[in-house]
Amino acid sequence: MRRKLVVVGNGMAGMRTVEEVLRIAPDLYDITIFGAEPYGNYNRILLSPLLAGELRIDDILLHDDEWYRAKGITFYKGRPVTAIDRLRREVVAADGTVARYDRLLLATGSLPQMLPIPGADLPGVIGFRDVGDVNRMLAASRHHEYAVVIGGGLLGLEAANGLRKRGMKVTLVHLMPTLMEQQLDGDAGRLLRGSLELRGLDFIMPAETVEILGNDRVSDVRLKDGREIPADLVVMTVGIRPNVALARAAGLHCRRGIVVDSTMLTYDPAIYAVGECAESHGRTYGLVAPLYEQAKVCANHLVGWGCARYPGSLAAAKLKVTGIELFSAGNVSGGAGAESIVLHDRSSGVYKKLFLRNNRIDGAVLYGDTADGPWYVRLMRERTDISSFRHAIMFGEAQIEERGSRAAA
Numbered sequence: 001m002r003r004k005l006v007v008v009g010n011g012m013a014g015m016r017t018v019e020e021v022l023r024i025a026p027d028l029y030d031i032t033i034f035g036a037e038p039y040g041n042y043n044r045i046l047l048s049p050l051l052a053g054e055l056r057i058d059d060i061l062l063h064d065d066e067w068y069r070a071k072g073i074t075f076y077k078g079r080p081v082t083a084i085d086r087l088r089r090e091v092v093a094a095d096g097t098v099a100r101y102d103r104l105l106l107a108t109g110s111l112p113q114m115l116p117i118p119g120a121d122l123p124g125v126i127g128f129r130d131v132g133d134v135n136r137m138l139a140a141s142r143h144h145e146y147a148v149v150i151g152g153g154l155l156g157l158e159a160a161n162g163l164r165k166r167g168m169k170v171t172l173v174h175l176m177p178t179l180m181e182q183q184l185d186g187d188a189g190r191l192l193r194g195s196l197e198l199r200g201l202d203f204i205m206p207a208e209t210v211e212i213l214g215n216d217r218v219s220d221v222r223l224k225d226g227r228e229i230p231a232d233l234v235v236m237t238v239g240i241r242p243n244v245a246l247a248r249a250a251g252l253h254c255r256r257g258i259v260v261d262s263t264m265l266t267y268d269p270a271i272y273a274v275g276e277c278a279e280s281h282g283r284t285y286g287l288v289a290p291l292y293e294q295a296k297v298c299a300n301h302l303v304g305w306g307c308a309r310y311p312g313s314l315a316a317a318k319l320k321v322t323g324i325e326l327f328s329a330g331n332v333s334g335g336a337g338a339e340s341i342v343l344h345d346r347s348s349g350v351y352k353k354l355f356l357r358n359n360r361i362d363g364a365v366l367y368g369d370t371a372d373g374p375w376y377v378r379l380m381r382e383r384t385d386i387s388s389f390r391h392a393i394m395f396g397e398a399q400i401e402e403r404g405s406r407a408a409a
Contacts (some may be wrong), residue, residue: 002030005302006091006101008081008246010035012044013275013291014107015063020299022071028303031073032099034091036080037130040064044130045288051134051162074099084250086268103270103302106247106258110276110286113239115150119212125234128159137235141166144232148172148221150209151237152179154319157192159235160201161322171229173221174205175238183317183328187344188351188367195324195349204229242277242284257284262309264298274298281312289313316377318370327373330363330380331355338362343394352394359387372396 005021007014010033018031035041039057046060068075079093090100112127114120124144126136140147141163149160152174160172178189179196193203208224212234220228242257253259253267257279264272264280274294276286285291290313300308316329332355334340339356348368354376355363360383364376375397379386386393389400 003028003102004100005029005031005103005105006099007031007033007105007107008084008091009105009107009109009275009277010037010041010075010077011107011109011275012041012062012288013109013295014105015041016292016295017105017107017274017298017302018073020296021302024299024305025303029103031071032101033068033073033075034079034081034093034097034099035075035077037132038078039131040068040075040077042131047128047131047134048158048162050131051137051159052165053162057131081246084246084271086250086271089270101270103272105298105302106266106271106273106277107275108243108246108277110240111243112236113241114236115209115238117209117211119214119218120236122212122214122218123216124214124218124232125212125236128155128235128237129240137163137233138166140233141168145169146171146230147233147235148229148231149235149237150174150221151239152176152203152205153182153237153239154180154321156235156237157196157321159237161196161199163233163235164200168233169202171202171204171231173207173209173223173229174203175208177206179203179205180321180326180328183319183326183332183365184367185332185334185353185365187342188326188353188365191349191351191367192321192324192326196322199322240276240286242279244277247273247277255279255282262297262311263301263306264294264310265301272298272302280310283312285313285315287313287315287317289316314377314381316373318373325366325368325370327364327366327370329373329377330361332363332365334363341390341394354393356386359385359390361386 041063042060049055081091082094083092112129147163147168147170149156149172160170164170178186210224211222213220221231222228244254247258248254258273260273260278275291297308297310319326341354343352350369351367353365361380
């Protein structure tokens with residue numbers, strides 16, 4: 001008799017784990033999946049082009065209904081799980097559906113952080129995390145004129161650009177003086193802002209939002225300096241928080257996320273967690289690459305191989321913000337003892353900055369030309385001493401290899 005694997009969450013991390021389990025041991029489990037949304041698994045990275053009208057929902061689906069049927073998976077879509085009974089090894093969905101498990105995988109993802117300010121609960125104030133949010137933005141763009149996006153990270157920029165493409169007049173308000181300050185240094189942030197202003201976006205930054213005004217619906221956003229910005233729609237993109245309410249209610253050990261060991265196992269030996277809801281080595285991750293690394297390790301243990309470990313991930317992201325190529329990896333804040341090397345070619349719109357410690361790369365920011373991003377990450381991971389080629393490192397791996405070949409000849 002096959003064992004029962006229940007997966008709570010139908011997002012990219014959980015489904016990558018399922019794919020790995022099926023690849024390694026397709027007959028080991030009867031698999032049941034609960035998804036809170038009324039869709040199959042889709043590529044969340046592509047929500048921005050969905051908003052901008054460049055793609056349709058069918059274009060971003062990774063697994064349609066037929067895929068689940070073909071794999072023999074019981075798939076409950078639009079049925080969020082509301083309780084876990086760890087003694088009976090059962091989960092209960094909002095509609096009363098009960099599923100028993102031998103192994104449970106929690107992949108509940110994250111929730112948008114909403115500012116705790118007056119008016120945050122008004123109609124027309126939303127986050128940007130799923131297809132439902134995109135649909136609400138599209139509806140607003142058809143009937144209203146003014147949008148305010150609060151938060152200048154990647155999601156905020158993509159939301160602002162998508163709404164602009166949908167015909168709304170968009171103002172982005174950001175608390176910090178630099179856009180995407182977790183990934184970019186000040187110079188790259190200024191370049192990005194200038195490029196986006198040329199595309200028609202307006203920015204107010206640094207600025208703090210203190211209140212959202214309106215009666216039946218949002219009408220304005222008030223800043224700390226007293227300014228009021230007209231807003232028929234407010235999109236908050238000020239961060240995410242791991243969705244741990246279900247796990248915490250079940251008595252699992254949670255801090256910021258659901259605490260897991262290096263095998264992605266929680267404190268309950270029958271329950272694993274992956275993705276944005278999981279806290280590994282004191283960290284949570286929101287980028288796809290680390291989540292897929294977690295999924296591979298988790299599947300290794302779900303099938304009983306027991307030989308993989310997740311050591312944590314080096315934060316590295318190759319991003320495309322409204323057509324502008326960006327790459328960020330490692331520590332980009334500098335700090336005591338850090339050196340930096342900068343290449344800035346204004347005519348071609350290329351900016352590169354490497355942060356060094358003891359002749360080893362500690363962080364990298366690339367704007368406009370990101371081809372050497374993976375090479376810099378490899379040098380970071382391997383802690384390579386770059387002393388012998390430091391003078392040429394900004395020109396990229398190909399140039400250094402070519403110079404090495406000439407020297408050898």
